[in-house]
Amino acid sequence: MELQFDLTNLLAKPGEAQRTGAEKAMKTLLANPHGWPLGWIDLDARKAEIPEVNDALDSCSGADTLVTIGMGGSGLGTRALASLFATSMGSGIFQGANGRRLVVLDNLDEANAARVREELAGAKAALNPVSKSGTTLETIANLLTLLSSAPESHLVATTGDPDSPIGRLAAARHAPILLVPDDVGGRFSVLTSVGLFPLAFIGVDVAGLLEGAAGARDAFIDEAADSNPALELAAHIFSLHRDRAVSQMFFLPYCEAMYDFGRWWQQLFAESLGKRKSLDGRDIFTGLTPVAALGPSDQHSLLQLLLEGPDDKLTAFIEVEKPSRDAGAFAAIPPELAEFSYLRGKRIHDIVRAELAGTRQSLANQGRPNYTLTLPSLSTRAVGEMLFFFMLVTGLLGVMFNVNAFDQPAVQESKQLTRRNLSS
Numbered sequence: 001m002e003l004q005f006d007l008t009n010l011l012a013k014p015g016e017a018q019r020t021g022a023e024k025a026m027k028t029l030l031a032n033p034h035g036w037p038l039g040w041i042d043l044d045a046r047k048a049e050i051p052e053v054n055d056a057l058d059s060c061s062g063a064d065t066l067v068t069i070g071m072g073g074s075g076l077g078t079r080a081l082a083s084l085f086a087t088s089m090g091s092g093i094f095q096g097a098n099g100r101r102l103v104v105l106d107n108l109d110e111a112n113a114a115r116v117r118e119e120l121a122g123a124k125a126a127l128n129p130v131s132k133s134g135t136t137l138e139t140i141a142n143l144l145t146l147l148s149s150a151p152e153s154h155l156v157a158t159t160g161d162p163d164s165p166i167g168r169l170a171a172a173r174h175a176p177i178l179l180v181p182d183d184v185g186g187r188f189s190v191l192t193s194v195g196l197f198p199l200a201f202i203g204v205d206v207a208g209l210l211e212g213a214a215g216a217r218d219a220f221i222d223e224a225a226d227s228n229p230a231l232e233l234a235a236h237i238f239s240l241h242r243d244r245a246v247s248q249m250f251f252l253p254y255c256e257a258m259y260d261f262g263r264w265w266q267q268l269f270a271e272s273l274g275k276r277k278s279l280d281g282r283d284i285f286t287g288l289t290p291v292a293a294l295g296p297s298d299q300h301s302l303l304q305l306l307l308e309g310p311d312d313k314l315t316a317f318i319e320v321e322k323p324s325r326d327a328g329a330f331a332a333i334p335p336e337l338a339e340f341s342y343l344r345g346k347r348i349h350d351i352v353r354a355e356l357a358g359t360r361q362s363l364a365n366q367g368r369p370n371y372t373l374t375l376p377s378l379s380t381r382a383v384g385e386m387l388f389f390f391m392l393v394t395g396l397l398g399v400m401f402n403v404n405a406f407d408q409p410a411v412q413e414s415k416q417l418t419r420r421n422l423s424s
Contacts, residue, residue: 001219002212002382003389004374005229007236009364014232014239022235023224025399030221034279036406039183039192040391041221043214046191049178050207053197056176060154060201063126065101067116068198069142070130072271074158075106076264077190077387078130078198083260084378085204093119096202104198105146108138113145120146126154130194132180134164137418158194185406187268188391191384205380212384220392230389233371234396237314240369241288246314249288250306253318254295254356257378261318262292265390272394272405279402286401296355303359307366315370317360322377323349 014022032038039045060066068078079092082102086094091112092104101123105116127146131139134157143166147153157170160180170177178193180186189195191213196206220230240246249269251262274287293302295317306313327348333341343351356372363370373389375382398405 001215001385002376002379003216003385004376005233006372006374007229007232009360009370009372010233010236010240011364011367011369012239014235018235018239019226019231021238021400022231022396025234025396026221026231028399029395034404036404037183037185037188038395038406039181040185040188040388041217042183043191043210043217043388045181046196046213047207047210049193049196050210052178053193053200053206056156056178056193056197057200059176060126060156063124063154064099065103065120065123065125066128066198066201067103067105067120067125067146068128068130069105069139069146070158070194071106071108071136071138072267073186073189074130074132074136074139074194075104076187076260076267078102078195079104079106080261080264081190081195081199081204081209081383082202083257084383085199085380086202088257092116094202096204098203100202102198102202105142108141113142117146117149120150120153125150126156128156128158128198129166129169130158130180131164131166132160132186132189134159134161134166137415140165156197158197187264187271188406190264190387208380209384209387212379212381213388214384215381216385216388216392220389230392230396234393234400236369236371237288237393237397238400240314244311244369246312246369247288248313249290250293250302250313250315251290251318252293252295252298252315252359253320254352255318255320255323255378256294257324258318258320259292259294261383262294266290266292268390268394271408273397273401273403275401275403276410277403279404284402286403295359296352299355299359303362306363306368311368313368315360315363315368317356317370317372319353319356319372319374320376320378321353321374324378 082094086096089095094102129139129143155170155173155175157166158178159166162177184192200206220228251265269290276285278284329345329347330343333344360370395405
């Protein structure tokens with residue numbers, strides 16, 4: 001394992017009941033008595049998708065730009081990993097080491113869609129609409145906008161239903177269709193063709209991501225709670241929620257490239273655990289509110305609240321030991337800045353790590369629970385490990401909270417009302 005875990009500042013060990021509950025949750029999750037979509041655990045099946053991804057890549061080998069169009073889990077994971085492994089060229093635009101560009105269009109905004117359309121002028125573009133249902137309104141709207149200016153663009157559709165509108169459009173154009181597995185929900189789908197295809201387009205080592213996730217699965221899936229960080233963290237979160245009324249979780253990476261990863265993490269926990277109904281049909285209105293932030297920047301906006309506001313928060317710190325680029329050490333300090341002479345020979349990353357250490361200790365000193373995950377570097381293997389770790393913790397918490405962590409029934413009404421408003 002490349003990923004390192006420090007759960008020391010969670011401050012109190014969960015009781016035997018919580019540890020036992022986490023172990024039982026693991027057994028229940030793997031036995032899957034409710035028929036939940038757990039294909040994200042089957043990483044051998046995910047590896048088997050790579051040949052189809054490669055075929056789709058071959059079909060658009062002449063393209064220099066790919067526009068992935070998707071909402072929620074159809075775009076957040078892709079954007080999160082593109083932020084880590086490619087160079088950001090602006091909002092949602094990334095350039096890979098192979099020189100190709102990836103545009104992730106994962107919101108519905110007319111000005112932004114117009115900007116993307118302008119970005120494609122003169123490009124050899126391929127469009128990649130992503131929707132498991134094949135009917136996502138925002139995805140269709142963005143696709144229509146781009147097709148109106150580039151009707152001959154190459155198409156690769158990613159959907160769970162070949163007979164959906166997106167599937168039919170691809171079939172009519174004799175374009176590839178990458179299938180979203182039935183047993184993988186949207187917010188758990190980044191390690192399927194949903195994320196593998198666009199990331200591979202810009203040269204990301206998707207095999208490394210899958211290897212890292214598989215390594216985390218093998219490390220965490222059977223271990224006891226006292227030697228398994230996934231089980232231990234799930235037990236802690238459940239205990240903090242039940243015994244200390246912790247209801248909010250903050251994701252605070254001290255690495256700017258990881259901010260979009262926090263948005264993926266935010267959806268994972270919010271949509272999975274925020275539920276009205278228990279598994280036995282009772283109204284329980286449960287969940288934890290996840291907040292994606294960024295250090296050190298948000299020390300200047302959120303830290304006061306975390307330290308002295310309501311004691312209902314858990315903070316996850318993410319540290320990257322080796323930055324992906326080197327800005328060099330401070331060689332000289334002007335006399336006007338003499339009070340900062342202690343920085344001579346230091347680097348920006350030294351300051352960042354010192355601030356992270358100080359912030360986490362400050363929270364611990366105030367009795368505010370926090371934990372730290374450390375990646376030696378932004379390697380695909382370490383990131384794959386972290387992806388699987390958080391998906392597994394979410395699944396375990398679903399069992400412990402007695403909810404279905406793999407559906408999102410409440411959002412359907414909003415979709416229906418939107419369609420009604422447009423039809424009136």
